[in-house]
Amino acid sequence: MSENEIDILLVDDSRDDVDLTLHALRAENLANRVFVARDGEEALDFLFCAGPHAGRTFEKPPKLVLLDLKLPKVDGMQVLKQVKGDSRTHTIPVVLMTSSREERDMASAYNLGANSYLQKPVNFGEFQKMVKLLGLYWLVVNQPPAAADVPQQIKQAR
């Protein structure tokens, strides 16, 4: 599967949370095209088609970036700022999913242009429900910006 066919870029350094998220997405059949980045630097490389991800193209961005705040190397807020600050990437939907309960973090995130902000529930079942909801919303209901005009689904015309 090519790096240009990714639906979700999941940026999280917590192994448990990543597993939980993938598990929940898998249950909704949404886990096929997920790329996991463990730190902010890798996330930026991925989105800006740089470093080990130089083979990627800006024309085929992921439909959603799920971004945690506390990340090694480059933290989530920095990633958000850079992504939303660059005209090549600023239309990519970025949803923050963090354990932080700081209202200040939330305000900053929305201010920087985060498309949405979710607080990770402590409860396992609630976490799953949240991932299911967000997967459904951002991958099925939402219309992401696409670089090329691709007909959504070739309707089976008889």
Next chain:
Amino acid sequence: MKSVRQLLIVDDNPADVTLAREALEVCAPGCQISSVEDGVEALAFLGRREKYANAARPDLVILDLNLPKRGGLAVLAAMKAGPDLRLIPVIIFSTSKLNQDVVRSYELGANCYVCKPGNLNEFFAAMKSIEQFWFGAATLPPRGE
């Protein structure tokens, strides 16, 4: 404690506003829904001007693109330009499937873009999904009156 959810629908088609209300009535009966018919009214409502002096600040705005007087994109741009209104999440809800409309909306700061479905079931399902995500899962920015 969640306070009563305030939703603003900006759409010049009363039939679509009614459909949205019907759908939300089912999945979010406690939600308070206001609606305006054009872009000028929308900004007056959000700015709590004149007859809207006592209007509640919406937690979420559902915005159509094709509006008389001031179009949806102009409203969006105006909202995202000001320090106060820019935090309110805006969902573009339009029949247009044109990629240029979608991209432009995101560029101007729309939080998301939903195509108005053509049939009832899908319309209701889309409304339900919007309500569940934004009022159920997401954490909305503070009202900061």
Next chain:
Amino acid sequence: MSGTAVKLAIESSAAPKPKLRVLLVEDNSLDAELVIRALRKNSFDVEAVIVQDEDSFIEALGTHSPEVVLADYNLPNWKGMEALTILRRQNLDIPMILVSGALGDVLAVECIRQGATDYVLKDGLARLPEVVRRALQEKHERSLRHQAEKDLAKKADELARSNADLEQFAYVASHDLQEPLRMVASYTQLLSERYRGKLDENADKFIGYASEGALRMQVLIQDLLAFSRVGRANATFTNVDCKGLMEEVRKSLASAIQESGAVITDADLPSVWTDRTQMSQVLQNLIGNAIKFRGTKPPTVSIQAEKTREHWQFCVTDNGIGISPEFGENIFVVFQRLHARTEYPGNGIGLAICKKIIERNGGKIWVESQPGKGSTFKFTIPFQSADEGKA
């Protein structure tokens, strides 16, 4: 100042002869009369104007509208061949025949090379009527051909414009119709749900019919839009790996395949030069039809391609209900259906779309089938370059 232009109307007393307007470039009046008499003799009802210089010639061209010019080679003030230059300059396709004394073969041939229609000696005037007749015949054929070409170009132009208008209309109509239709469809459905059992029985039935009609209309319009889009969208041609494309096609038909237990096989499909999205549409429509119009057994569909000298030929073969040969062409017509809506669903646009795509691609599509014996749909895709046909 006009020259010595003399109009001679010669009445003939014999059976009506074809009228002929002649412009004669000749300074010798006796020679002029001999020429006119030669034409008169059993041949033409001549209206002649005689001129001797360039100015009179040009004037006579306008006032007399000659059908043929007869010119002497050597005049005191002028050269006969100059008349040809003037005719050319004014874009007049009038045959010019040299009527002259001995010129010598070399000079005669040179004059014809320069554009004179023919050359007649003054002491061989008996030939003149035949020469004139032949020259006029050739001119007539030339103008017929010219007119036919102009008509054709005009028709092609009108057709192109009309087609463009039609496609534009189909697109705009389908596109603009969607919105009010959405209202009708949504609200009849809402009525149906909210008031079922609350009004009388008839109301339920009426609302049901309205709702079904609206939903059917929605699909129709979407199909129309898809059909008109084939013309509008700019096709991007690339090398399309059909084997890889089949994976996507299978995926998009996944539920139909699963439901029907269909077995789809494809063997050694090549890469062809075409628009990927449109090729996918063609395969999807053909395979989808094969599954839909199945018999009692689970459908089997096989897709193959063979290379001929001129193109790739694809075959989509199924074991379905088959088609009677008399409908072989009909099925490709927009909205043509062979079955009642209750028997097999659909609007009858899928094959019309296939045909439009294939033909725009420079190929042909047709079906070979017998009722009860399955169908084979075949279509051709031209090579990208002439080289592909070899080897």
